[in-house]
Amino acid sequence: MADVGGIGDAGAERIAEFVRPLRVEPGSLVDLAKDFDPRYKAHLDKQDAADLLRTGVELLSEYQTRLAAQGTHGVLLCLQAIDAGGKDGTIRHVMSGVNPQGVRVSSFKVPSSEELGHDYLWRYACRLPSRGEIAIFNRSHYEEVLVVRVHPEHLDRQRLPEEARGPALWERRYRAVNDWERYLSDNGFRVVKVFLNLSKEEQRRRFLQRIDVPEKNWKFSAADVRERRHWDEYRQAFSEMLSATSTEWAPWYVVPADRKWFARICTSAVLAHTLMEIDPQFPVVGEEARRELLAAKLELEREEP
Template sequence: MPRKEILGTLGSYINPFRITQGEEFRLADFDPADTLGFEMKKGEAADLLRHGSEWLAIEQDVLYAQDSWSVLLVFQAMDAAGKDGTIKHVMSGVNPQGCDVFSFKQPSHEELSHDFLWRYLAKVPQRGRIGIFNRSYYEDVLVVRVHRHLLEAQKIPPALITDKIWDERLADIARFEDYLTRQGVIILKFYLNLSYEEQKRRFLKRLDKPNKSWKFSPSDVRERRHWDEYMQAYEAAIRATSTEAAPWYVVPADKKWFTRLVVAAAVVEAVEKLNLQYPEISSDQAKALAKAREELEGEKKAAK
């Protein structure tokens, strides 16, 4: 299939969910149960996802060989939206040597003694690699915004904590991402858009299964009480930081198979657009390889 046709096919899956200009963005306009009218059996979805993962593995191999661009995938969502499962299934075929996953938990004492972006910068993927942030610097304009007392632990001079702090942090994030994209980092940000009702269903399912109940914490229920505040915080973040260079994808998350297909399509499309090629060897390298071949073939003859 020609490259142009491939990109057109992928775009039909992801364009409805890609946000590059956030001024008019409203989270209420996006249905968490949307599947664009596609209906698939579990086996069909798994087969399609497998093909996408295999394709991504090929692209990742060329990305690693070229050693120029890097890819940063940012995942944000409410609990039980399926971040871990999406990462696992989409990246299943990628060479682990070329991919790093970071799950950012509660900041340490050292991290709290630095600016809020400090701990993330060191984990930005190096050239040729794919980096995945399972939660990210956006937590500092989401959970910290909803639970403002967490701001006190960040040791910021009180005079700098004003009513404008969230707008200022969002502006800082936008500039940070702009800087990274100008260094060759391809940034894709995924908000897995789970409905309030589906989260409840998944929580109850976790409680019903012993092999899933370990994932549940009483704090999960407490966080549900702040659902509307979180939705407002997400909407503000997506509005302020959606750009052509670092787009947000508001991915429906009520149907896991569709979530994974959209994410896989978005990642494949982004890497495919780079039109990567394996590095060409120089004439000196070609001579060295010819000499190595001659030596190896000579060993083979001697063995006979």
């Protein structure tokens, strides 16, 4: 790999090595409670953390420019987390060094009546990236096997025909999502998925902070505590989702989220690593275009005072 932004192969390899333990191996059986520690921080000290984040942001900035210039690939970053997992802050910090014109963030709340009139993937398909663009889903199509699974009453609003229900519903959705992501990958759109893994105790602490600090009251809703009562059900749904949908073409990365600074470093590294794998290049102009450039240069130089 060529030197990018002065970082070189060593920095790129460090990014690749850093994200490797976070990746959910396709076909593996995940148990979140046993397999991933929300407080893991890879023995980084503050200086290492700052250096790694800088490297990740610099790589993102350079590769985003290349991605837009080449105009053949797009990248979709899916962020999933339990409430207070830090999705908004992660997006804000990770994308701090990129051109906002090349990034689109979509948040998915309760579906509208129009969205419910379509298949469950329709509203997500409408927000996919263009070629040369990075799209971020703040929550994503995986809500359809998480919230809807924990609260099956939501299926009633989707007005599914009777034959589309039943015990095999979730396996069919896993298969459909995998096939959809494979289709996107085959057409030049890379899908990378990050689960911010927050502990129950850290969620409790963040909820209390949102209540105690007036400037954060707006972030808190009583519904958050009601959802917390389903903690075990969500952990089981997340574990099954990770097991069933981490694929070679669209892998999941489980990012420890109890330390916000570390979650941001991990997400930055994962996204940078994805762009490194694409390795977009600046287009090389043809001979005719080159002659036009030289003619334009000559005309401009003649105007020199």
